[in-house]
Amino acid sequence: MKYAIVGAGAIGLFYGSKLVQSGAEVHFLFHTDYNHVKTNGLQIESVLGNFSLNNVNAYSDAKQMPKCDVVLVCLKTTQNHLLPQLLAPIVNQNSTIVLIQNGLNQEQIVAQHFATQNIVGAMAFICSNKIGAGHIRHLDYGKLTLGIFRGQTNDMQQLSSDLQNAGIETEITPDLNKARWKKLVWNIPFNGLCVALNTTTDQLMQNTYTHTLVYDLMCETIAAANACGCNIKPDFADKMMHNTDQMKPYLPSMRLDFDNHRQMEIQAIYAEPINTSFQVGFDMKKTKMLMQQLQFIQASYMQ
Amino acid sequence: MKYAIVGAGAIGLFYGSKLVQSGAEVHFLFHTDYNHVKTNGLQIESVLGNFSLNNVNAYSDAKQMPKCDVVLVCLKTTQNHLLPQLLAPIVNQNSTIVLIQNGLNQEQIVAQHFATQNIVGAMAFICSNKIGAGHIRHLDYGKLTLGIFRGQTNDMQQLSSDLQNAGIETEITPDLNKARWKKLVWNIPFNGLCVALNTTTDQLMQNTYTHTLVYDLMCETIAAANACGCNIKPDFADKMMHNTDQMKPYLPSMRLDFDNHRQMEIQAIYAEPINTSFQVGFDMKKTKMLMQQLQFIQASYMQ
Numbered sequence: 141m142k143y144a145i146v147g148a149g150a151i152g153l154f155y156g157s158k159l160v161q162s163g164a165e166v167h168f169l170f171h172t173d174y175n176h177v178k179t180n181g182l183q184i185e186s187v188l189g190n191f192s193l194n195n196v197n198a199y200s201d202a203k204q205m206p207k208c209d210v211v212l213v214c215l216k217t218t219q220n221h222l223l224p225q226l227l228a229p230i231v232n233q234n235s236t237i238v239l240i241q242n243g244l245n246q247e248q249i250v251a252q253h254f255a256t257q258n259i260v261g262a263m264a265f266i267c268s269n270k271i272g273a274g275h276i277r278h279l280d281y282g283k284l285t286l287g288i289f290r291g292q293t294n295d296m297q298q299l300s301s302d303l304q305n306a307g308i309e310t311e312i313t314p315d316l317n318k319a320r321w322k323k324l325v326w327n328i329p330f331n332g333l334c335v336a337l338n339t340t341t342d343q344l345m346q347n348t349y350t351h352t353l354v355y356d357l358m359c360e361t362i363a364a365a366n367a368c369g370c371n372i373k374p375d376f377a378d379k380m381m382h383n384t385d386q387m388k389p390y391l392p393s394m395r396l397d398f399d400n401h402r403q404m405e406i407q408a409i410y411a412e413p414i415n416t417s418f419q420v421g422f423d424m425k426k427t428k429m430l431m432q433q434l435q436f437i438q439a440s441y442m443q
Numbered sequence: 444m445k446y447a448i449v450g451a452g453a454i455g456l457f458y459g460s461k462l463v464q465s466g467a468e469v470h471f472l473f474h475t476d477y478n479h480v481k482t483n484g485l486q487i488e489s490v491l492g493n494f495s496l497n498n499v500n501a502y503s504d505a506k507q508m509p510k511c512d513v514v515l516v517c518l519k520t521t522q523n524h525l526l527p528q529l530l531a532p533i534v535n536q537n538s539t540i541v542l543i544q545n546g547l548n549q550e551q552i553v554a555q556h557f558a559t560q561n562i563v564g565a566m567a568f569i570c571s572n573k574i575g576a577g578h579i580r581h582l583d584y585g586k587l588t589l590g591i592f593r594g595q596t597n598d599m600q601q602l603s604s605d606l607q608n609a610g611i612e613t614e615i616t617p618d619l620n621k622a623r624w625k626k627l628v629w630n631i632p633f634n635g636l637c638v639a640l641n642t643t644t645d646q647l648m649q650n651t652y653t654h655t656l657v658y659d660l661m662c663e664t665i666a667a668a669n670a671c672g673c674n675i676k677p678d679f680a681d682k683m684m685h686n687t688d689q690m691k692p693y694l695p696s697m698r699l700d701f702d703n704h705r706q707m708e709i710q711a712i713y714a715e716p717i718n719t720s721f722q723v724g725f726d727m728k729k730t731k732m733l734m735q736q737l738q739f740i741q742a743s744y745m746q
Contacts, residue, residue, distance in 0.1 A: 336639065336640075336736065337639075337736060337739055337740065339739075339743075343739075344739075347738070347739045347742055349734070349735040349736075349738035349739055349742075350735055350736070350738075350739045352735060353732060353735040353736070356732070425728050425729060426728060426729065426732050429656060429659070429729050429732055429733075430732075431652070432652040432653055432655060432656040433639065433640060433652075433653070433656070435650070435652035435653075436640055436642075436646075436647075436650045436652055436653045437640065439650055439652075440642075
């Protein structure tokens with residue numbers, strides 16, 4: 141089994157280095173950090189134990205990489221327009237492309253460009269931040285949920301097994317679409333409100349007004365998901381509220397993007413769910429309002 | 444005719460000094476600016492012409508003031524809990540209390556404390572800022588719309604006539620409730636969004652996403668008003684959008700309150716319309732979301 145990691149940030153470096161720990165052959169595609177990693181390797185600070193990796197299979201150009209059985213795409217969805225060019229040299233006809241990404245409908249977009257490959261969607265339930273070149277800090281959680289979008293792939297089971305051997309919890313879901321919507325139930329309120337109100341998850345939970353607003357947005361997301369045929373139970377919102385109460389104060393990925401004046405994943409996390417549910421007659425009114433605010437905020441710092 | 448001005452800020456000083464210009468007897472109640480005004484008088488910079496007033500009838504204590512025929516209440520609604528105490532020494536049984544304030548339902552609250560007096564609601568369509576002690580800058584507009592809440596008052600006509608003599612446009616509306624809701628159609632989107640997104644009216648109009656959001660909030664407010672029996676035509680939102688396009692960039696009063704870490708008029712402008720329409724079965728979903736955000740923001744700078 142040959143693995144490729146495309147997008148070596150907080151998520152890609154975590155799962156990639158864990159696969160190396162389990163004995164797998166892993167090829168990492170780097171952008172700005174290539175020279176640093178070639179010289180200094182990777183540093184992983186993790187609640188599961190710190191470690192570092194030297195002699196990493198690091199590349200600065202996808203065309204130098206070998207064909208891989210499984211390609212883990214860990215880029216932000218805002219970079220998905222690059223995937224046709226980045227993935228073409230790495231995949232063969234039977235490769236499995238795994239999108240470890242937020243939001244909705246990204247598998248469809250990749251599927252249009254890669255007609256024969258297996259396509260898997262994956263959701264990382266993890267608190268992990270990149271704190272320097274080739275250096276990440278894994279704060280909490282780590283579970284990876286996988287689901288087939290297209291194809292019949294044994295390689296997904298192998299990936300799951302290899303991660304489990306490295307101490308990572310994995311789950312294979314029979315309903316990728318439902319799992320993606322369930323992740324949105326958390327991502328839609330917390331990513332957007334942490335940017336719009338320039339705050340953190342714990343502050344939103346402590347204020348009685350935003351506590352209600354978070355819950356309202358969760359319920360709206362569940363209603364939209366169910367209009368799209370997902371059959372998520374209403375008490376899932378209560379579970380997510382309870383889980384968030386147990387979490388340490390956390391800056392969601394969109395807040396980090398905002399703080400660093402990077403493009404936010406507004407399309408994948410907001411526009412796609414809003415448009416998909418609108419097509420079946422459901423109007424995500426509050427989610428749409430949050431998206432409009434995020435677009436205004438992003439326009440204030442990006443061209 | 445004796446006039447009293449309670450709340451000598453940007454609005455109270457403008458209309459009060461215009462009444463003085465028209466020859467009326469006006470008594471001003473000041474809070475922090477009393478000593479300054481007693482010594483230096485009032486400075487009015489206005490698009491209608493600059494002027495200053497010396498020998499102002501200024502008071503620091505309502506109990507020193509004479510009984511007045513017409514009391515113009517120009518406090519922020521956040522100070523309305525002070526009105527029973529402030530107005531009692533100034534009014535007689537036949538006085539007319541005029542609330543020049545934003546929002547909804549404030550006349551009801553005052554009516555509970557003043558059982559026999561005439562009560563008038565008024566809306567100032569004016570861009571006027573206080574720029575120093577006893578010193579205001581009137582940038583644009585100035586029209587005052589008046590409507591009876593309780594009683595039969597000739598003094599309201601006299602007030603209207605005196606203001607007109609001073610060059611101020613006035614209008615007497617037969618439907619105060621409808622007029623209050625029509626003002627909310629502008630106040631609900633612009634006051635709140637200028638705080639939540641830390642911006643100005645022109646920026647909200649220029650961005651395509653917030654342009655749509657402003658319009659959505661206007662339409663929601665019109666629908667709520669009509670659920671309360673107001674019969675506002677849907678194209679009123681289009682008129683308000685057009686009017687705002689013609690305006691100079693403007694900081695609404697709530698944005699000034701936010702900038703100066705003062706309490707915002709969330710109760711009068713948001714909670715009252717939301718609760719009033721909810722009682723007749725209309726859910727102002729987006730307006731409620733904006734209110735929740737404003738409450739979170741206010742809690743971040745006030746105890």
